[in-house]
Amino acid sequence: MSLVFRQLFESESSTYTYILADSVTKEAIIIDPVKETLERDMSLLEEMHLKLKYILETHVHADHITSAGTLKEKTKAKIVLGVGTGLETADVLLEDNETLSFGSHKIKAIRTPGHTNGCTSYYIDGYVFTGDALLIRGCGRTDFQEGSAETLYKSVKGRLFLLPKDTLVYPGHDYQGRTCSSIAEEMQSNPRLRISVSEGDFIEIMNNLKLEKPKKIDVAVPANLKHGL
Numbered sequence: 001m002s003l004v005f006r007q008l009f010e011s012e013s014s015t016y017t018y019i020l021a022d023s024v025t026k027e028a029i030i031i032d033p034v035k036e037t038l039e040r041d042m043s044l045l046e047e048m049h050l051k052l053k054y055i056l057e058t059h060v061h062a063d064h065i066t067s068a069g070t071l072k073e074k075t076k077a078k079i080v081l082g083v084g085t086g087l088e089t090a091d092v093l094l095e096d097n098e099t100l101s102f103g104s105h106k107i108k109a110i111r112t113p114g115h116t117n118g119c120t121s122y123y124i125d126g127y128v129f130t131g132d133a134l135l136i137r138g139c140g141r142t143d144f145q146e147g148s149a150e151t152l153y154k155s156v157k158g159r160l161f162l163l164p165k166d167t168l169v170y171p172g173h174d175y176q177g178r179t180c181s182s183i184a185e186e187m188q189s190n191p192r193l194r195i196s197v198s199e200g201d202f203i204e205i206m207n208n209l210k211l212e213k214p215k216k217i218d219v220a221v222p223a224n225l226k227h228g229l
């Protein structure tokens, strides 16, 4: 029973959106859809004859506005976030290790807080969608939205790095054109989180990034708490 998989990109915020579906039943899920690319995503679903069942968010984003609310209005799909977001307006708040089914496939929530409290990664058949918890050769920042370097370190090393080493890592963003990595690759080569980096080193790195505030944070976070509506 093969899994349909598409990786899509939104260039303004460098965000990846993912569509997964059961090739037989055509039931589909979308992960982290973006407002600006709503029409593209709707067209693709239609062209592939997919029926959207769930709209998953890896977290409440600060850098772009989600299209989840509009997608729900148009498709009747259910909005899903991790329980750590505390977002009661979601249709489903997934607990750690809880699964969702579409067709014959199951996707599992893995709580990976640290970038935000509600960050959740999603695992399915050798793929993990890590949102901003683990990026290719990097990770999400931990200096706003309840961020905690200590918590993120535990999420990555204590949860994501325990997945099978050949698991493919599909992040929430990439700013350098990379599309995919693997757990083994990140364990070996992620400059912030590879095996040789201690928790103390990681906290030191994260506390000294001196990043500017995301341009859209004051608009995006309030909008995303209402699913972009």
Ligand code: FE2
Binding pocket: 059, 060, 061, 062, 063, 115, 132, 140
């Ligand atoms: Fe984020």
